[in-house]
Amino acid sequence: xxxxxxxxxxxxxxxxxxxxxxxxxxxxxxxxxxxxxxxxxxxxxxxxxxxxxxxxxxxxxxxxxxxxxxxxxxxxxxxxxxxxxxxxxxxxxxxxxxxxxxxxxxxxxxxxxxxxxxxxxxxxxxxxxxxxxxxxxxxxxxxxxxxxxxxxxxxxxxxxxxxxxxxxxxxxxxxxxxxxxxxxxxxxxxxxxxxxxxxxxxxxxxxxxxxxxxxxxxxxxxxxxxxxxxxxxxxxxxxxxxxxxxxxxxxxxxxxxxxxxxxxxxxxxxxxxxxxxxxxxxxxxxxxxxxxxxxxxxxxxxxxxxxxxxxxxxxxxxxxxxxxxxxxxxxxxxxxxxxxxxxxxxxxxxxxxxxxxxxxxxxxxxxxxxxxxxxxxxxxxxxxxxxxxxxxxxxxxxxxxxxxxxxxxxxxxxxxxxxxxxxxxxxxxxxxxxxxxxxxxxxxxxxxxxxxxxxxxxxxxxxxx
Numbered sequence: 263x264x265x266x267x268x269x270x271x272x273x274x275x276x277x278x279x280x281x282x283x284x285x286x287x288x289x290x291x292x293x294x295x296x297x298x299x300x301x302x303x304x305x306x307x308x309x310x311x312x313x314x315x316x317x318x319x320x321x322x323x324x325x326x327x328x329x330x331x332x333x334x335x336x337x338x339x340x341x342x343x344x345x346x347x348x349x350x351x352x353x354x355x356x357x358x359x360x361x362x363x364x365x366x367x368x369x370x371x372x373x374x375x376x377x378x379x380x381x382x383x384x385x386x387x388x389x390x391x392x393x394x395x396x397x398x399x400x401x402x403x404x405x406x407x408x409x410x411x412x413x414x415x416x417x418x419x420x421x422x423x424x425x426x427x428x429x430x431x432x433x434x435x436x437x438x439x440x441x442x443x444x445x446x447x448x449x450x451x452x453x454x455x456x457x458x459x460x461x462x463x464x465x466x467x468x469x470x471x472x473x474x475x476x477x478x479x480x481x482x483x484x485x486x487x488x489x490x491x492x493x494x495x496x497x498x499x500x501x502x503x504x505x506x507x508x509x510x511x512x513x514x515x516x517x518x519x520x521x522x523x524x525x526x527x528x529x530x531x532x533x534x535x536x537x538x539x540x541x542x543x544x545x546x547x548x549x550x551x552x553x554x555x556x557x558x559x560x561x562x563x564x565x566x567x568x569x570x571x572x573x574x575x576x577x578x579x580x581x582x583x584x585x586x587x588x589x590x591x592x593x594x595x596x597x598x599x600x601x602x603x604x605x606x607x608x609x610x611x612x613x614x615x616x617x618x619x620x621x622x623x624x625x626x627x628x629x630x631x632x633x634x635x636x637x638x639x640x641x642x643x644x645x646x647x648x649x650x651x652x653x654x655x656x657x658x659x660x661x662x663x664x665x666x667x668x669x670x671x672x673x674x675x676x677x678x679x680x681x682x683x684x685x686x687x688x689x690x691x692x693x694x695x696x697x698x699x700x701x702x703x704x705x706x707x708x709x710x711x712x713x714x715x716x717x718x719x720x721x722x723x724x725x726x727x
Contacts, residue, residue: 315694322697329704333373336365336708357719364715365708372707376700380689394692395685402680406673414669416662423658429650433643442636446629450621457614465614466607473606474597483589487579494572500560503568507557514550521546 340362347355377383378391394401412418435441493499514521522542556562578585596602620628642649665672680688693700 315691318694319690319697322694322701325698325701329369329373329701329708332705332708333366333369336362336369336712340366356723357716360719361712361716364718365712368711368714369704369708371711372704376704379700380693394689398683398685398688399677399681402677405680406676409676410669410673414665414672416666419661419665420658423661424654427650427654428657429643429653432653433640433645433650436636436640437644438640439637442633442640445636446633449632450629453621454618457618462611462614466610469610470603470606474603477597478594481586481590482593483579483586486589487576490572490579491576494569494576499568499572500565503565504557507553511550511553511557514546514553518546518550521549 340359343355343359343362347359374383378388379393380395382388382392436445522539522545525542525545552564556564559565575585579589617628620626623629643653
């Protein structure tokens, strides 16, 4: 039987008016076990009491009225049948009285059971009542444990993923050009977003430090020596020597006066000027002849001397400790220069600009290659069973690792979320969703109780007769 709602204080009325519609809830929160633990006063937005819930609650109230009406009806019938029986109306009155009496008992018992789920019956703190408000946190913990044991086990996850055949489905999906275009566009968007979010100064610092650290840790002299040795052995340096000789010969032809003036300027002061001039001319002519012959004669002795020098230098770079040390010191000095660090840092800006431009251009080589790779991967996945098995194995292993490693965190999300719900909102929302069916239980209890009472009275009357 429904009770009249007790008088509420002004704060309680204000809190109650925050939610439209709604039914009554049970005892105060301080009566619940663990009420001393801090709990958020405001329910989570995802579990707020909505207008849709209020509409469902109005339907629950209508069913409550119907169930209560059935209780009052059998109570009236019981009163009339009892009066008729005492007035000598006949045997039928006893049957009706017994049936209606049992119907009242059944209706009251089911009212108590249904009410005990959401609140204290008649406001009395009877043990094991107001189950949802009092046991909400325990129910959340139990639900989390149930999900963890039955849904987040490695065997369950692996079996389910294996049954889906993700590899073949993914391959068939990627093999469609439209889908490959979509994935390429999404990847391009994600790449542009990531590059936009990254701060250039941070990336430049990381890139510069990485390049500098890698260059400092690696000895470059042996590598340079091996490369130079290969170049000399293949004669690849001859073109460089030819170019140097040609440029030197051209320079001497153009700057003959400069060469002779330099020779004259270095002569002793006591020598005659014409002698200095003749010496300068002689030195210039010999130097020009030497460079010209070196340029025109591949077998010139000076070229052989250059070959021997380069070969010896390549050997020293690989085996001579002093030479290798000098190269390393020169490398360190070069890397420490501000100009070199600026070049290293600016490399990221150039790479970033290039990548963003390629990602934005539908016809760029980057996007075309990405699309072709996706189509190729899709075609292989759709037909290659071994590749499908590999991909599915990777996905299954990854999923199993996640659920087994983070099972406690996942299940705690369930229990902590339920614990964060306000007990009143939780009780009201659950009642709004299942309350109509529970009121049908009250009606069924009234009918079944009446039928059971009639059967019992009939059997007892027959045995007594």
